[in-house]
Amino acid sequence: MEIRRIDSSYKDKIVEIFLMSFEYFEPEESEFFFSDPSLWEYVWGAFDEEKLVAAYISYKYLAKIRTKPFECRYVEAVATLPEYRRRGITKAILLRDIQETLKSGVNIIMLDPFKHDFYVRLGFGLGFESLELTFDFSLLSDELEDDDLKIVSGKLLNNEEMKTLIEEARKVLWETSRYTEALEIAACSQEIFHKKELFGVVAIDANGSPHGMMVYSKKERKMLIESFSFVDLAGLFALKRFILNHRDQIATFEMRRMPPDFPIELFFHSRWQAGKELKMIDASSRMVRILHPLPVISKLMDRSVRGNVVLKVKDELLSQNNCKILVGNGKAEITEATEDFQIAISDLVPLLTGRISATRLWRLGKLLTGSWNNIPWGISEVPEKVSILDSIFPEIITHNVL
DSSP states (O other): OEEEEOOGGGHHHHHHHHHHHOTTOOGGGGHHHHHSGGGGGEEEEEEETTEEEEEEEEEEEEEEETTEEEEEEEEEEEEEOGGGOSSSHHHHHHHHHHHHHHHTTOOEEEEOOSOHHHHHTTTOEEOOOOEEEEEEGGGBOOOOOOOOOEEEEEESTTOHHHHHHHHHHHHHHHHHOSSBOEEOOHHHHTGGGGOTTOEEEEEEOTTOOEEEEEEEEEETTEEEEEEEEESSHHHHHHHHHHHHTTTTTOOEEEEEEEOTTOOGGGTBSOSEETTEEOEEEEOOOOEEEESOHHHHHHHHSOTTOOSEEEEEEEOSSOGGGOOEEEEETTEEEEOOSOOSEEEEHHHHHHHHHTSSOHHHHHHTTSSBSSOGGGOOSSOSOOOHHHHHHHHHSOOOOOOBOO
16 A cells, blocks of 8 residues: 555545545535645545545644644545555554654644544544534523624625635634634635635724624524634624524524633523523534644743643654653753653643643543552542642633634
8 A cells, every 4th residue: 555645636536535435525515625726735645556545635734722823734634435444544644644744843733533532542632622502593682782893794705805804803813812713724714705605794893803703604594603703792792783683584593613611691591491492512523633742841831830740651653752751840851750640642632732630630540640540539639740730731711713
């Protein structure tokens, strides 16, 4: 089996593999995505002689973690013909991509997988959280504050005004948001402007500055909100006002990729009423693979914390990451000192992103200092070194917007 980079001349073959692999894949809707040149820098194929049997698409991706920008690689899609599955092809291509990624100085790969457990075995960990909200119009509250903002809305296809406003809103959110915003290649960031079913909404002030944005579609009295972001509460209330203006046209809503701390108290008067219920589903899917832990730890740690911890990292895929790292007192460095804790590379992910606290990982037996079955569950006290680690990497609200 030969693995090599492939170019856009293989587009039709990749589409064929995707059609056989993904029930939801619609070639017509992905025409712009596959046609844009920015997509084809890191596309891999696996060949049985000259037959393309698997395709792997990744691209450059700038993302913020704990508000700090990281150059990453994002794996958009991986697909293998059914008769060639369960042969280790995906793992082999991933290893080739990892080698190329490390050579370029990039230390993080991200993806939203179809099989969560498969990627955990490859060292990926769930890094960020998202909610999916579904609700009836009757649950929305009528409470609004005077936001003094103007709403501009319209279809996204062939609409330069909406494109300009959406891109300006994205820029402001990248600069100001505490969530994991991202800057994508054109094949992804521009794709929404080529979908005929999508509408956009931007709330702007008197100076034309955006305070909130929304991307949605509607069908059969249902509004599907693909994106909903706001800079401040004025932006939130302006977008809510726009939604309330659909009282006679929309009966139900679905809001995707919502942050876990979305202010539902300002949006709804009840979580349930007259048989109608606000459903909040954990839709977290963004996984992270740390390729080189030392620089990532060094960039994300709180350097003001006094005290240190020695972590022994276990990585079954990348042997060079099996090391001990001293973290604390303003620095991170490789050490030969006795470890305080042992942690798998996949469990290191939520600690560094802030999704799970050191205390939680310790209670789950993921931050080991001996046998996991001796860890007390009921007591509130935790070892001093766990508390230090909690201070170095405090738990925060994590959410990947894109």
